[in-house]
Amino acid sequence: MPEQDDPEHRAAMEWLHGQEKALAEVFLREGARELPVNGSYLLWRQAQQRRLGMARQGWVTMLAEAGWTGLGPGSRSLAYLRPDLLAEYDVEHDENTPRVDLTGPLTAVQSVWWRCLRDDSHRWKTSINNRHVAGTGCPRCGKRGVSRREQEIFTALRQRLPALISPGTAIRQTSPERSRRRQRAWRVDMLLPGPSPVAVEYDGAYWHRNAVQRDLDKTADLTASGHHVIRIREQPLPTLTPNDIVCTADQPAEEIAEAAHETILRLTGLPPCEPFAEPDSLDATQLDLFDDIDETALAARSSAGTHAVAILLTQMVREVHRGDVAADLASAQHLVWGLPLDAALMTAQQQAGALRALASAAKLLIDQP
Numbered sequence: 001m002p003e004q005d006d007p008e009h010r011a012a013m014e015w016l017h018g019q020e021k022a023l024a025e026v027f028l029r030e031g032a033r034e035l036p037v038n039g040s041y042l043l044w045r046q047a048q049q050r051r052l053g054m055a056r057q058g059w060v061t062m063l064a065e066a067g068w069t070g071l072g073p074g075s076r077s078l079a080y081l082r083p084d085l086l087a088e089y090d091v092e093h094d095e096n097t098p099r100v101d102l103t104g105p106l107t108a109v110q111s112v113w114w115r116c117l118r119d120d121s122h123r124w125k126t127s128i129n130n131r132h133v134a135g136t137g138c139p140r141c142g143k144r145g146v147s148r149r150e151q152e153i154f155t156a157l158r159q160r161l162p163a164l165i166s167p168g169t170a171i172r173q174t175s176p177e178r179s180r181r182r183q184r185a186w187r188v189d190m191l192l193p194g195p196s197p198v199a200v201e202y203d204g205a206y207w208h209r210n211a212v213q214r215d216l217d218k219t220a221d222l223t224a225s226g227h228h229v230i231r232i233r234e235q236p237l238p239t240l241t242p243n244d245i246v247c248t249a250d251q252p253a254e255e256i257a258e259a260a261h262e263t264i265l266r267l268t269g270l271p272p273c274e275p276f277a278e279p280d281s282l283d284a285t286q287l288d289l290f291d292d293i294d295e296t297a298l299a300a301r302s303s304a305g306t307h308a309v310a311i312l313l314t315q316m317v318r319e320v321h322r323g324d325v326a327a328d329l330a331s332a333q334h335l336v337w338g339l340p341l342d343a344a345l346m347t348a349q350q351q352a353g354a355l356r357a358l359a360s361a362a363k364l365l366i367d368q369p
Helices: 007-034 041-065 128-134 148-160 212-224 253-268 295-337 343-367
Strands: 111-115 123-127 168-171 185-188 190-192 198-203 228-234 245-247
Touching: 007 041, 007 295, 041 295, 123 128, 148 198, 148 253, 168 190, 185 198, 185 212, 198 212, 198 253, 212 228, 228 253, 245 253
Parallel strands: 198 228, 228 245
Antiparallel strands: 111 123, 168 185, 190 198
């Protein structure tokens, strides 16, 4: 393009590319430190891409305020400004216009089809503008009255406690005050059934700012019916019981879930799940499959093999992450600079897909009892 020869254009592009590369390096360091995560890699990666989109919106605004508006049309697209939603755009649906995710602006009001990252069978239709401005998500996973924050905590906690359900119900011990109807069940944000059932409530600061008495009444009634009650209270809400967990609005869901998990183990006496430990190096005797061995040796060999698969899974997920971060950089160059998406990038994306499939298979193997 002619404007690429303009010094001002080159300076703006170099600055923007520098910002993209710096954030990509931050993401790679996070991947090396945090992967593999307990839960869905796609949801973990989506959180990174949400930060990327917010950063890009800020960079574009800064350039516009400086009087420079020479970015390509792709700089206003879903793919550039909301990459966290790109994986949910259903590119295979017949009713979706080809490439609208790459060329359509965030303000587009045309309804398109989306697919859920938590359950691939979930499909729904809404506009790009609604996804961006209103924050709408999967209507089947995003139950009415359930915030995305609560869903993230539930997803992370359920990785530690597979029996956890959301929402749950618990019979009221007392009828609502001034109510002539028969007593109804409580709706519980998260419930761990069992001999000592646990009710976990997430109290967002906005919705619970004037609900102290209601929360106290519900906690007392659940406790009277034999439930352990854990309230996750977002600052600046005050704590109500010794079992409350205090969190901030931007605290990672994994940290909150871990604190809730530890509290549940303390209250119920349930045994903790053993994490995978990196194995020692395998020697020749461990790899010899033809010697007669007793049951103890067989169990040790099985454990070593499982640990080896866990290490393989870690390497695979980190390779997938590196490929995804590289694809984000290449996508930015295509959308903003107008550079073509070459065959090498397409091949890399296909390889990333194959690695994801292998990672899923390995995880299933590890999760088998």
